[in-house]
Amino acid sequence: xxxxxxxxxxxxxxxxxxxxxxxxxxxxxxxxxxxxxxxxxxxxxxxxxxxxxxxxxxxxxxxxxxxxxxxxxxxxxxxxxxxxxxxxxxxxxxxxxxxxxxxxxxxxxxxxxxxxxxxxxxxxxxxxxxxxxxxxxxxxxxxxxxxxxxxxxxxxxxxxxxxxxxxxxxxxxxxxxxxxxxxxxxxxxxxxxxxxxxxxxxxxxxxxx
Amino acid sequence: xxxxxxxxxxxxxxxxxxxxxxxxxxxxxxxxxxxxxxxxxxxxxxxxxxxxxxxxxxxxxxxxxxxxxxxxxxxxxxxxxxxxxxxxxxxxxxxxxxxxxxxxxxxxxxxxxxxxxxxxxxxxxxxxxxxxxxxxxxxxxxxxxxxxxxxxxxxxxxxxxxxxxxxxxxxxxxxxxxxxxxxxxxxxxxxxxxxxxxxxxxxxxxxxx
DNA sequence: TACAGAAACGGGGTGCAGTCCGCTTAACCC
DNA sequence: GGGTTAAGCGGACTGCACCCCGTTTCTGTA
Numbered sequence: 331x332x333x334x335x336x337x338x339x340x341x342x343x344x345x346x347x348x349x350x351x352x353x354x355x356x357x358x359x360x361x362x363x364x365x366x367x368x369x370x371x372x373x374x375x376x377x378x379x380x381x382x383x384x385x386x387x388x389x390x391x392x393x394x395x396x397x398x399x400x401x402x403x404x405x406x407x408x409x410x411x412x413x414x415x416x417x418x419x420x421x422x423x424x425x426x427x428x429x430x431x432x433x434x435x436x437x438x439x440x441x442x443x444x445x446x447x448x449x450x451x452x453x454x455x456x457x458x459x460x461x462x463x464x465x466x467x468x469x470x471x472x473x474x475x476x477x478x479x480x481x482x483x484x485x486x487x488x489x490x491x492x493x494x495x496x497x498x499x500x501x502x503x504x505x506x507x508x509x510x511x512x513x514x515x516x517x518x519x520x521x522x523x524x525x526x527x528x529x530x531x532x533x534x535x536x537x538x539x
Numbered sequence: 540x541x542x543x544x545x546x547x548x549x550x551x552x553x554x555x556x557x558x559x560x561x562x563x564x565x566x567x568x569x570x571x572x573x574x575x576x577x578x579x580x581x582x583x584x585x586x587x588x589x590x591x592x593x594x595x596x597x598x599x600x601x602x603x604x605x606x607x608x609x610x611x612x613x614x615x616x617x618x619x620x621x622x623x624x625x626x627x628x629x630x631x632x633x634x635x636x637x638x639x640x641x642x643x644x645x646x647x648x649x650x651x652x653x654x655x656x657x658x659x660x661x662x663x664x665x666x667x668x669x670x671x672x673x674x675x676x677x678x679x680x681x682x683x684x685x686x687x688x689x690x691x692x693x694x695x696x697x698x699x700x701x702x703x704x705x706x707x708x709x710x711x712x713x714x715x716x717x718x719x720x721x722x723x724x725x726x727x728x729x730x731x732x733x734x735x736x737x738x739x740x741x742x743x744x745x746x747x748x
Numbered sequence: 749t750a751c752a753g754a755a756a757c758g759g760g761g762t763g764c765a766g767t768c769c770g771c772t773t774a775a776c777c778c
Numbered sequence: 779g780g781g782t783t784a785a786g787c788g789g790a791c792t793g794c795a796c797c798c799c800g801t802t803t804c805t806g807t808a
Binding site: 369450455457458460465482484485488489490492493494495496498517519520521523530531 | 659
Binding site for chain 4: 551552554555556557581582583593594597601602603
């Protein structure tokens with residue numbers, strides 16, 4: 331007689347109303363972000379416009395940043411899908427370094443496009459978890475390109491920071507970015523230099539130039 | 540008759556009481572951070588403990604993050620002074636790449652040591668300005684090590700992000716860092732690889748090894 | 749020393765993030 | 779269908795960042 335084990339075995343399905351409310355909240359949130367900008371979306375406002383209680387909003391998303399994180403995550407999933415299934419060099423099939431370069435360029439474009447959400451989803455109280463898909467993907471490519479250096483995972487961390495940091499931390503928050511296209515281009519070119527040089531020296535050893 | 544121009548020319552000195560209060564607030568804030576941790580310091584608490592009005596605190600520091608920024612800035616100044624005047628390879632006198640490596644290691648140690656302040660001073664609403672001393676210093680060293688690549692300033696931005704991002708964004712916020720010394724060491728070693736490889740290929744051209 | 753103007757100060761007021769807890773309801777079992 | 783239970787829901791409540799503006803204090807000038 332182990333009712334605990336039994337109940338653990340099938341942990342009761344997600345309630346339909348909860349799922350519905352969550353989806354609805356995301357829809358309304360998306361709408362409000364488009365309309366007011368992320369920084370003008372409040373939890374009260376969202377709850378009211380969704381016709382739900384404030385407690386419900388917090389139950390689903392924990393914190394204010396949680397909402398933007400959830401919204402960003404949807405985009406992130408689409409992006410990662412493109413990366414995993416698209417044609418090379420972004421998708422599988424090209425040499426690791428080429429993929430790394432292509433990934434960086436694509437990621438920059440993606441980030442600039444969703445910069446507001448990406449920033450709003452940062453929670454200064456909690457760090458970005460190491461399960462970040464971006465980190466995971468870079469780690470995978472590095473493991474292929476220069477296994478020895480990639481071993482500890484630190485290099486991947488640093489490269490992802492180099493890739494995403496400028497947009498997340500260091501560049502203008504208000505979208506007064508003079509020319510996003512130009513920005514992506516410049517950052518992309520620099521990323522290519524960075525990625526190629528870092529991996530070149532650590533590659534399968536004696537591939538003389 | 541140009542009283543405006545005249546008054547602009549000498550914009551009236553800082554009031555003595557203001558300077559005194561500011562210094563006092565910083566002292567009390569430092570004390571409270573040490574005692575309660577940055578995340579438990581409130582503006583009201585600070586004002587009360589300092590025996591000043593809340594308005595005064597905000598007048599001096601603008602935002603909550605502003606206080607921690609000011610505190611961090613003091614440490615930052617000390618650190619930059621060490622960097623500018625210390626013995627090589629951290630200080631002047633060594634080749635640029637060696638200085639870059641040494642700077643990274645020193646910076647990591649510094650950041651880990653003041654991680655709580657550094658994080659608390661991040662203001663998600665406003666980006667880190669490009670006058671960041673760290674960015675400035677890396678840019679200077681890069682300009683010496685590989686002038687062509689450094690030209691745009693983007694590479695410096697990316698390297699600083701690679702250096703500081705892991706601590707600012709990606710690693711555990713609560714000081715459950717298993718072993719800070721070990722962390723600094725690992726990040727430092729990885730930084731060295733990064734810095735040396737990136738600069739090696741772009742160095743003053745044909746310096747054959 | 750007296751005065752005028754500007755800067756600094758104080759603390760009540762506002763809006764929002766996040767918590768709490770009693771009530772409701774969907775899901776499972778019979 | 780009826781009962782049980784855990785999850786979900788709502789909205790009043792709390793605490794804090796930040797604003798506002800009438801009052802006070804300093805400083806440069808006469």
